[in-house]
Amino acid sequence: MSATQSPDELMEFPCQYTFKAVGLCGDAFRRQVQEAVAVSAIVSCDAVYVRESRNGNYQSVSVMVQLFNSQQLLDIYTRLKTISGLKMLL
Numbered sequence: 001m002s003a004t005q006s007p008d009e010l011m012e013f014p015c016q017y018t019f020k021a022v023g024l025c026g027d028a029f030r031r032q033v034q035e036a037v038a039v040s041a042i043v044s045c046d047a048v049y050v051r052e053s054r055n056g057n058y059q060s061v062s063v064m065v066q067l068f069n070s071q072q073l074l075d076i077y078t079r080l081k082t083i084s085g086l087k088m089l090l
Helices: 027-038 069-078
Strands: 017-026 046-050 059-068 086-089
Touching: 017 027, 017 069, 027 046, 027 059, 027 069, 059 069, 069 086
Parallel strands: none
Antiparallel strands: 017 059, 017 086, 046 059
């Protein structure tokens, strides 16, 4: 993948897409991830999956949504990057 390729060149919209954020354990992190995605896309209750790390220090929060354009994708990633306690985005 070239650094100059846009999401429009790599993906076909509309599509199902899963955002995955890894961060500190707790309801606050999960809620922030869900809210960051919900600003630009509809998030149903069963579209959020949380998995804690073995020691319970971290959690991964996956949110599956339907995206209609690349701007939604970029906007959501921009908001996710600002979340306190975020360690990694996939």
